[in-house]
Amino acid sequence: MSETSIFQSLHSGLQKALEKLQLPTPTEVQQQSIQPILDGKDVMVSAETGSGKTAAFLLPIIHKLLEKPSRHTSTRVLILAPTRELARQINKHAKDLTQFTPIKTGLIIGGAEYKYQQSIFRDNPEIIIATPGRMLEHCEKESADLNDLEYLVIDEADKMFEMGFTDDVQAIAGYCNSERQTLLFSATLKTKGIRHLTDYLMDEPEAIVLNTFEAKNDAIEQFIITADDLNHKEKLTQWLLANEEYRKAIVFCNTKEQVDRLGGLIRYHKIAAGTLHGDISQSVRNHVMTQFRDSKIKVLIASDVAARGIDVKDIDLVINFDMAHNAEDYIHRIGRTARAGETGTAISLISHREWNLMVTIEKAISGKFQLRTIKELQGKYKGPKKLKASGKAAGSKKKKDGAKKLTAREKKRLEKKQGKKSAAPAQSNKPKKKFGAVLVDTGEAPMKKKS
Template sequence: MSDTSIFQELHSGLQKAFQKLKFEVPSEVQEKAIEPILDGHDVMVSAETGSGKTAAFLLPIIHNLLENPSRHTSTRVLILAPTRELARQIDKHARDLTQFTQIKTGLIIGGADYKYQQAIFRDNPEIIIATPGRMLEHCEKQGADLNDLEYLVIDEADKMFEMGFTDDVQAIAGFCKSDRQTLLFSATLKTKGIKHLTDYLMDEPQAIVLNSFEAKNDSIEQFIITADDLVHKEKLTQWLLTNEEYRKAIVFCNTKEQVDRLGGLIRYHKIAAGTLHGDISQSVRNHVMTQFRDSKIKVLIASDVAARGIDVKDIDLVINFDMAHNAEDYIHRIGRTARAGETGKAVSLISHREWNLMVTIEKAISGSFQLTSIKELPANYKGPKKLKASGKAAGHKKKKDGAKKLTAREKKRFEKKHSKKSGTSSGSSTSSSQKQKPKKKFGATMVDSGDSPMKKKQ
C-alpha cells in the first residue's frame, strides 16, 4: 500500500477537504491508526504531540459516518479532551474536514453558556467534542443522549489523569451505549492508571506505540540559561523576544500571577503579546488565540493550560520562564514548536532552585540541554558548586606560595607515619612528599558552550 492510498480510499467528501487543506501524505500515526479504526477495533495510541493524531481518529470516524448515514439517531461520536483549548482545536479540525459534508459538530466546554449548549444537543450534531466536567453535567441533567453512540474518543488520556478527570470519564462512559468503539490517544501509555481505564472502557484494544514522551525530539534545539532571580529572568525574556529571530513564540510561566506580570512587562516594551491562563474568560481566550493564529500578536505568554491542544503554525521559539514541573509537561510545552516536520528552539531559564529539577527532566527525556548565556545579561549564578569547582580545575587555578593544606585523610596518614619520629618538620614533609588528589570533574551532561549561540538579528 502506498503512502497516499490511505487518503485515497476515504470518502469523496473528505477528498475535497484534502485538496483545500493540502493534505497529501499521511503522517506515521495516521498510517498506523486509520485502518484498525476503520476495521472496527478498539485502539490505544501513544504518539508525540504534533504528530497528526487528531486527524488519525477524525478521518476514519468521519469516513464511517459518511458511508453509513443515520439521520434519526442521537449523538454518534463523543470526543473528550482535558482542556478547553484542546477541545476547541479538535472542533476546528473536525469542521475543516467536514466542510463539504452534511455532518455537524458541537462544542461542549466549561465557561460557555449552559443554555446555549442545551440547544446544541437539541440540534443533534453527529459529533460532540467536550471537556469531561461540563459533559458530565449535561449527562447527569439528562440533557445529552448517548444511547446511540458509536465512538467514544479519549484524547490526551495522560493529561486526563493528571488533571483528575478519571472518575468523570468513567461516569460519562456509563451513559454511553455499551456496544461502541473506544479510541484512546496519549503522549504515553505508561501513566499510572491508564491500564485501569483501558480495562474498564475497551474491548481487546490494539496498542500502537510510535514513541514515548521520554524520547528526545531531535528537531528542537534545547538550551538552558542560568538566571539569578525573577527580575533577571524578565530581562532575559525581554532580550530573547527582542533579539531572537522567530515567527511566533510561546513563553510558559507556572503561575497566573506571573503570566499577567510578564505580559504587562513585554507589552510595555512594545512587543505584541497576549496572555492565557485559567482565570481569563473564555471569550477573551478565544480572541487571544485568534489573534495569535492570525499573527496579529507574535508572542503568547501562558500557563500550562496552553501546553496541550494549541496547534498553531509557525511557532519557532518556546521559552520556559519557569521550568516545567515534570518531564511530561516539559515535552508538551516544547512540542508547540517543530511541528509538521519543521525545526524549533526551546530555551529554559534556570535559577538555583530549578537546577536539580532541570537535571531530572534532562535524564527523563534522555536528552542533553546546552548550557549557554547572553553576554549582555550575564548571571552571577553559574550552576551548582560542583560545576563551579570543575570550572576552576579546568582553568588551572593559580597555586599559592607555601605548603598545601592537608586533607583530613592525608593528615591522619601523615601523623600515623611520623608519630614515632621526633624532630621531623611537618611543613617540609608535606611540601615534599604529600600531593593533593585532583578534583573530580562534574559528571552531568551539561555543556558550557561559552559564548552564547543566540545571535542578534541583523
Template sequence: MFAQFALHERLLKAVAELNFDEPTPVQVAAIPPALEGRDLRVIAQTGSGKTAAFLLPLLNGLMGDPQPRVRIRALILLPTRELAQQTLKEVERFSQFTFIKSSLVTGGEDFKVQAAVLRKVPDILIATPGRLIEHLDGGKLDLSEVEVLVLDEADRMLDMGFSDDVQRIIGCCDKRRQTLLFSATSGGAALREMVAQVLRDPLHLRLNAVGELSEGVRQQIITADDTAHKERLVAWLLANETYRKAIVFTNTRAQAERLSGLLIAREFKVFVLHGEKDQKDRKLAIERLRQGAVKILVATDVAARGLDVEGLDLVINFDMPRSGDDYVHRVGRTGRAGAEGLAVSLICHTDWNLMSSVERYLKQQFERRVIKELKGSYSGPKKVKASGKAAGTKKKKLDKKTDKAKPAAKRKPTARRPKGDAPAPLVSQDGLAPLKRRTREE
C-alpha cells in the same frame, strides 16, 4: 497518498481540498485498523497528525444515507477548551462535503445556549469533561447510543483531576462499538488502568519513544540567579532571537500576569492565557496569535496541549515544567510538521533538580547556553569534593609558620614488663598523679 485508505470519496475530496498529500506515519499506522473497527491505544509525538488519524476513520463510519439526527453517534472528549475548539474546526474541515453535523460543549460558554444546541442532536459531540458532566446532571443529554468514543490527551485529563468524570462519561457510552485513545505520552499508572478497563482487545501503536521530540527543535538551558534575572533574560531573548511567534510558559497564573505586564511595559505586544481568563479573552488571545496581530503569548500549561499555531518557532520555559510529559507538550508547540524551532528553559537553583529529572526522563542532555550581557553568578550546583577519608587518604595538618605538613608525632616506646612481675601502677598523662586501677565491678 490518502487514496490507499478505504475512505469515502467525499472524505477523499476534502483531504484533497485541504492539500493533504502524504499521510504521516501515525496516520499510516492507525487509519487502517481504525477503519476495521479495532480499539486503538496510540502514542505519537505532538504535531504528528494524530487528529486526522482518528477523525477520518470516525467520519467514514458515520457516512451513508442521510438520516434524521435522533441520537449522538460519536463523542470526542478532550482536556481543554482550546484543544476542543481546534478539534471542532478539524471536524468541520474534513466533513465539509458530507451531511455530518458536529457541536461543541465546553466551559466558559452559555449553558442554556449549549443545551439548545444539544436538543438538535449533533452526530458528533466534542466536549471537555467538566461541562459535559453538568449537562448529564441536567438530564438533557443522552450518550447511550454513542457508537465511537475518542479520548484525546487522556493522560492530561487524569492529571487535571477529571478521572471520576471521565469514568462516569465512559460508563454512559456503554453501547459503543469502538474506543480510540490517542496521546503524545504514555502517561502513568492511572492511564494504564483506564486502558485495561476501557479498551477491548486493543491494538497498541507506539510511533515514538518518550524523548523523541521533533528533530528540528534545539533544546537549550540558561542558568539564572533569581526570578528578576529570569525576567531580564526573557526580555533579552524576545528582543534578540529571530522568530515569527513565541510562547513563554510559566507554572502559575500570578507569574504569567506579572511577566506579561513587565513585557508590555517594555513595549512588547503580548497576550496572556491561563485558566482564570474569561473564555472570550482566551479565544481572542489564540486568534490574535494565529493571525499574527501579536507575536508573543505568555501562558500556563493550559496552552501546552493541542495548541497548533503556524509559525510558532520559539518556546521559553520561564519556569521548568513539573514533569517530563509536561515538558514534551510545551516544547511540542514548536517544530511541528517538520519545521524548525528553539526551546529555551531558564534554570535557577530551585529548577535544577526538575531540569535534571526531565533530562533523565528524555534520556538526553540539553545544550548549555550563556548570554554574555546577562551572565549571572549561578551556573549549577557545586561539585562536592571527596573527603580525605573517602578518597582513602588522611588529611594532614599544616604548620601555620611554614605552611607545610607537620610530621606525625612519634609514639614513645613503652617498656614491657617481664612475666611474673606485678603490674606497673597507672599514672596520669603528666606522669605525676597516680590513677586508681578500675575493677570489673566499676
C-alpha cells in the same frame, strides 16, 4: 496498503477536504491508526504532539459516519479533551474535514452558556467535542443522550489523568452505549493510571506505540540559560523576545500570577503579547488565540492549562520562564514548535531551585541541553559546583576499599574525632526510671522497695 491508498479509500468529501487543506499523504500515526479504526477495533495510540493524531481518529470516524448515515439517532461520536483550548482545536479540525459533507459538530466546554449548549444537543449533531466536567454535567441533567453512541474518543489521556478527570471520564462512559468503539490517544501509555482507564473503557484494545514522551525531538534545539532570580529571568525573557529571530513565540509560566505579571512587563516594553491561563474568560481566550494565529500578536504567554491545546503554525521559539514540572509537560510545551517538519528552538531559564528538576527532565528525555549565556545579562549563578561525595557515600567507600591511604586532613579529622570520644564523660551507673516505654537517666539513687 500504500500511504496514498489510505486517503484514496476514504469518502470523496474527505478527499476533497484533504486536498483543500494541502494534506496529500498521511503522517506516520495516521498511516498506522486509520485502518485498525476502520476495522472496528478499540485502539490506544501513543504519539507525540504535532504528529497529526487528531486527523488519525477524525478521518476514519467521519468516513464510517458517511458510509452509514443515521439521522434518527442521538449523538454518534463523543470526543473528550482535557482543556477548552484543545477541544476548540479539535472542533475546528473536524469542521475543516467535514466542510464538504453533511456531518455536523458541537462544542461543549466550560465557560459557555449552559442553555445555549442544551440547544446544541437538541440540534443533534453527529459529533460532540467536550471537556469532561461540563459533559458530565449535561449527562447528569439529561441534556445529553449517549444511548446511540458509536465512538468514544479520549484525547490526551495522560493529561486527562494528571488533571484529575479520570473519574469524570469513567462516569461519562457509564452513560454511553456499551457497544461503542473506544479510541484513546496519549503522549505516553506509561503514565500511572492509564492502564486502569483502558481496562475499564476498552475491549481488547490494539496498542500502537509510535514513540514515547521520553524521545527527544531532534528538530528542536534545546538550550538552558542560568538565572539568578525572578527579576533576572524577566530581563532575560525581554532580551530574548527583542533579539531572537522568530515568527511567533510562546513563553510558559507555572502560575497564573506570573503569566499576568510577565504579560504586562512585555507589553510595557512595546512587544505585542497576549496572555492565556485558566482564569481568562472564554471570549477573551478566543480573541487572544485569533490574534495569535493571525500574527497580530507575535508572543503568547501561557500557563500549562493552555499547553496541550495550542496548535498554531509558525511557532519558532518556546521559552520556559519556569521549568516544567515534569518531562511530559516539558515535551508538550516544546512540541508547540517544530511542527509539520519544521525546526524550532526551546530555551529554559534555570534558577538554582530548578537545576535538579532540569537534570531529571534531561535524563527522562534522553537528551542533552546546551548551556547558553547572554553577555549583556550574565548573572552570578552558573549552575552547581562539582559536588563532593557525601559523608555517607565516602564512608561506605572507605569501608569497601579498606586499605585506602588517608590524607593528612583525613588523619587530623580522625584524630580529633577520637580525642572527643575519649574525653566524653563516663555514663552514669545510677538506675533509670521507666516512663511508658522510655528509659530515662534520672541521676537519683536507687529507691528502697517498700515493705
